[in-house]
Amino acid sequence: MDNELKILKRGQSGRGILIEYDAGYISPNEPRNLPFINEIKKLETGKLIIEDPLVVYVILQKYGVLNRNGRIYPEEVLRKQNELYQKMIKERSAVGELDHPDTSIIAADRISHNILETWWEGKTLMGKMEILMTPGFINYGIVSTKGDEVANLLRNRIKIGVSSRGVGSLKEGKNGEQIVQDDFEIICWDVVTAPSTPDAWMFNNIEEAQPFVENFKQKNNIINENIKNNLDNFLLS
Numbered sequence: 001m002d003n004e005l006k007i008l009k010r011g012q013s014g015r016g017i018l019i020e021y022d023a024g025y026i027s028p029n030e031p032r033n034l035p036f037i038n039e040i041k042k043l044e045t046g047k048l049i050i051e052d053p054l055v056v057y058v059i060l061q062k063y064g065v066l067n068r069n070g071r072i073y074p075e076e077v078l079r080k081q082n083e084l085y086q087k088m089i090k091e092r093s094a095v096g097e098l099d100h101p102d103t104s105i106i107a108a109d110r111i112s113h114n115i116l117e118t119w120w121e122g123k124t125l126m127g128k129m130e131i132l133m134t135p136g137f138i139n140y141g142i143v144s145t146k147g148d149e150v151a152n153l154l155r156n157r158i159k160i161g162v163s164s165r166g167v168g169s170l171k172e173g174k175n176g177e178q179i180v181q182d183d184f185e186i187i188c189w190d191v192v193t194a195p196s197t198p199d200a201w202m203f204n205n206i207e208e209a210q211p212f213v214e215n216f217k218q219k220n221n222i223i224n225e226n227i228k229n230n231l232d233n234f235l236l237s
Contacts, residue, residue, distance in 0.1 A: 005167060007102060013178060015169040019100045020061070020069060052138050054131040054151060058162050060118065060189055061125045071170065071178045075123070081166070081186040082118055082125060089115060095132075096165075096188035098146040104167050104187055112146035112191050127189070129162070150191055161192040 007017045063075040088094040094115040097106060117128040131154075132147035143152050153160055168184030 005104065013170045013172050015183070016167070017102075017104055018071070018164070018166050018168055018170070018180065018184065020067060020071070020163045020165075052133065054133060055116065056129055056131070058127050058129050058189075059124055060115075060127045060162065061164055063123050063125075065123065066177055069178075070176070071180055072173070073180045073184075077180055077182060077184050078125060079120075080182075081184065082120075085115075085118065085186055089117065094188070096190045098150055098191050100163070100165055100190050100192060104165075106188055110146050112150045115189065129189075153193070158193065162189055163192050164189050 005016045007019060061073065061078060063073050063078045066072055085094060092114060095106060095111045096113055096115070097110040098112040099110075101107065101110070111132065113132055114130050115127050116130055119126050131150050132145070133151050134142075134145055134148055136142035136144055137148040137151060141152075143149055150160065164186060165188055166184055166186045169181040170178040171181060173179045
């Protein structure tokens, strides 16, 4: 991969680094995530107790859907890259960073997580992600790495996103959208603090993720109302 490639912005065609901000995120204020968030906030004898390893389910990406960068990832492109990515998973090197850098290189000192498993549910690529933490954070709450930072952001109820970083070409479609081409290569999925897809969440278990696997626009109002009601009930309890 060419480290000198430019980042392709919304509406641009050609070959370059493709960074997305719409794959998924976790909201610590979502009631269904509260058991997970509360677990990492427990204090005992002055020490922070956190579950180790810290593993979450995440919606990584979707094919055939126009994202907020105006791009569409065809099914065959994402499926091919997911198959190739299995080698990284088996070698325990499917790592990513906290926030997107302006490069195709993964910096060792910025690694925050490792993807343990991926699978397809319809047009949605699901994953199981481990947040990489140090003993200092697990036992004492001392933040010294990017993985510690991610866990600490969750502890403080900050929304955390997940988005892809890769290298490839874009061609403009009939309606002005940018179509990702077959030369696309996935670099990693990074953890970011700028989520943008309201129906793609990271969850503590797979059952909680099911209602958000596909982009059911006609159900958004019902889902949002259920979330509001659950949150109201939690705040009143």
